[in-house]
Amino acid sequence: MEFIDRREFLARTGAAVAIGAVASQQGIAESAETPTEQAVGTLGPAGSYSHRAALQVNNQVKFYETMFAAADAVSSGEVQAAILPIENSIQGAVIDTLDILEDRDLYITAEVNVEIRHALMAQSPDFTKVASHPEALAQSSDYLSREYPNAEFHEVDSTSAGVELATTDGSVAAVAHPDLAEKNDLELLATDIQNVSNNVTRFIRLETEPATEGTKSTLLLYPGREPPALSSDVLDILRDADIDFTRFEARPSTKALGDYVFHADFEDGDPEAVIDAIEPAFDWVQYLGTYDLIMDCR
Numbered sequence: 001m002e003f004i005d006r007r008e009f010l011a012r013t014g015a016a017v018a019i020g021a022v023a024s025q026q027g028i029a030e031s032a033e034t035p036t037e038q039a040v041g042t043l044g045p046a047g048s049y050s051h052r053a054a055l056q057v058n059n060q061v062k063f064y065e066t067m068f069a070a071a072d073a074v075s076s077g078e079v080q081a082a083i084l085p086i087e088n089s090i091q092g093a094v095i096d097t098l099d100i101l102e103d104r105d106l107y108i109t110a111e112v113n114v115e116i117r118h119a120l121m122a123q124s125p126d127f128t129k130v131a132s133h134p135e136a137l138a139q140s141s142d143y144l145s146r147e148y149p150n151a152e153f154h155e156v157d158s159t160s161a162g163v164e165l166a167t168t169d170g171s172v173a174a175v176a177h178p179d180l181a182e183k184n185d186l187e188l189l190a191t192d193i194q195n196v197s198n199n200v201t202r203f204i205r206l207e208t209e210p211a212t213e214g215t216k217s218t219l220l221l222y223p224g225r226e227p228p229a230l231s232s233d234v235l236d237i238l239r240d241a242d243i244d245f246t247r248f249e250a251r252p253s254t255k256a257l258g259d260y261v262f263h264a265d266f267e268d269g270d271p272e273a274v275i276d277a278i279e280p281a282f283d284w285v286q287y288l289g290t291y292d293l294i295m296d297c298r
């Protein structure tokens, strides 16, 4: 798919310039007058994959150093919504986002799929360290360990934060979207370095109120049993309720070893009826929203 440059996008739509404390570091103007409550918050600085996903739903983007900070900005009303990665086709679940879904009173109101193609960039080929988001380093681990077995790997808050490091430190290379090389005067050393060429990350939009309609719904399920319920026990309950579950993830409940909170997505079911059917089998069931896939950039 074709991603358009953010400034080009804003110029085309005639929208206000995107805002963000970190945006200025990438040379993108800030506008103090822009009402941030209309913006979406996401992981910055500018040029992160989260930024690319956010532009698919809103042309005003505010950047945060962590996904937790972006989610908190929704709760406090600083921004209207947050766009966060939840699942990658190579690395699986994005744990920070699953934790945010458990800990914050927010709803999923949309999802966006974005193709992820990583590139390696630096001031010159003579670098000794590679900096990037841990997910991006893991998604490119085959290439990096094969071509740069002696490099030191440095985890930073986002791929674009890695690019910022590479622009100020000649010993650092970054793994990020290839567009960021030219924008930051870095040499593009390799493209398409992800372990599997078909690399896609699914992002969700989080808001304080649920959407009124959609084809997919997400629930958190806590069996609260002693001894703890197994995934197979929970799957049996869901199967017996005859619901078309499309994703099932277990996260530690933090109460005891082997005790889990389950994240489950299902399609084409009435969430109220589904909750009524399965609720008696659980200690608690939390509704996380009903939503549609609004952009599939693959």
Ligand SMILES: O=C(O)C(=O)C[C@]1(C(=O)O)C=C[C@@H](O)C=C1
Pocket (backbone or CB within 6 Å): 043, 047, 048, 049, 050, 051, 085, 088, 094, 116, 133, 135, 136, 157, 158, 159, 160, 201
């Ligand atoms: O670091 C970024 O650019 C991000 O937006 C984060 C993130 C992630 O957490 O998965 C998003 C998409 C890619 O899978 C790699 C990194």
